[in-house]
């Protein structure tokens with residue numbers, strides 16, 4: 001590729017955005033001052049340009065960037081595939097790889113929704129489809145800007161049903177794909193989430209929760225989809241669901257969501273909420289990240305069951321495999337079998353066990369003061385921030401209180417709760433809903449479990465939890 005960069009000096013406003021945004025330090029202050037008094041910039045290091053187009057995106061109109069492709073690549077993220085696919089498609093691929101972050105390492109000050117976008121791009125996501133909905137809108141808006149820069153695709157779909165259908169198609173075309181919505185939109189996606197389960201299609205769905213039900217209070221936070229994300233789809237499904245508590249964790253867990261989705265060939269739900277989505281915090285970006293790409297072994301059956309409940313090989317359209325993808329019960333080659341009870345049972349067992357058998361690996365909890373705790377506060381996502389403060393304050397006042405926050409909400413860390421139940425007197429579950437995870441905790445153990453519900457569209461005030469822990473009621 002040949003890159004030519006120039007600055008039209010009469011249009012330069014001296015805003016310095018090119019200097020700040022270019023990761024390769026291509027631009028510098030020039031010597032000239034414009035008649036309007038702007039400090040003009042110059043192209044100081046053109047050979048360092050990688051063609052990322054960030055300068056062109058941010059410059060109000062002075063930069064001319066021409067990128068000429070000398071050769072037509074046989075394969076690009078936009079999948080310009082010929083019949084039977086490119087020669088490299090015949091090779092096995094996938095697994096863990098260390099990849100360079102496209103952003104300069106360091107600290108960034110981002111909103112939660114922005115962190116989701118940057119993390120998705122960093123681990124190789126190149127397809128987004130979504131339908132606008134508060135409080136997830138900034139993800140769609142950012143994707144519209146950023147996908148252009150990385151040669152990815154962003155589609156504003158006609159509704160949420162279309163959006164999830166598109167990401168499933170993109171995933172089978174070989175791309176890491178994501179959509180973002182909120183509770184009502186998530187409800188519309190349930191049928192195709194089942195399709196993703198049945199067809200073992202990796203994808204990430206972000207549910208930025210708000211106070212419901214229905215259209216409820218779109219700008220107010222809630223944790224009202226905690227059971228919908230696990231139990232909303234029909235059929236016998238397992239679900240991997242993550243819920244971060246900070247903007248840094250939103251970034252890190254977005255990457256984790258993609259890795260789990262690719263490893264287990266399953267849709268992964270990343271929960272957020274109206275508070276976290278619009279909270280701005282600093283995020284530390286490392287130079288390298290570990291990314292997992294779905295494994296493809298030419299000629300291997302593309303569906304389960306597999307020996308040892310492992311994840312099957314996943315070809316993409318254009319690889320030259322005979323590929324039949326159906327939501328109906330199918331054998332491991334994808335052939336429909338809608339009346340054979342043996343095939344149905346084997347398939348369901350495979351879909352369940354490829355996740356359940358790895359459940360130890362799917363435990364990711366923040367734990368505080370559990371050694372001597374008599375009461376354990378179990379909190380999820382944003383509420384964890386309030387609960388953690390309250391637990392620390394209660395301990396300063398001599399209360400033997402502990403804290404448990406599962407970052408991976410489902411599969412629910414039942415063994416962890418059971419182990420603790422042998423040592424503690426009771427569990428307390430504060431939630432921004434009417435008590436949804438309370439039931440999940442309670443069904444695992446015979447200890448006392450107390451629900452602290454707050455479904456009023458507000459963040460739970462940490463002092464309210466503290467008062468409860470000090471015996472002053474809820």
Ligand code: SF4
Pocket residue numbers: 007011012013014015016017018019041058059060061062063
């Ligand atoms: S971003 Fe564009 S307008 Fe701003 S200083 Fe650079 S060249 Fe000039």
Ligand code: SF4
Pocket residue numbers: 005021022023024025026027048049050051052053054055056065
């Ligand atoms: S395309 Fe990217 S690397 Fe090249 S000058 Fe613009 S910002 Fe810098």
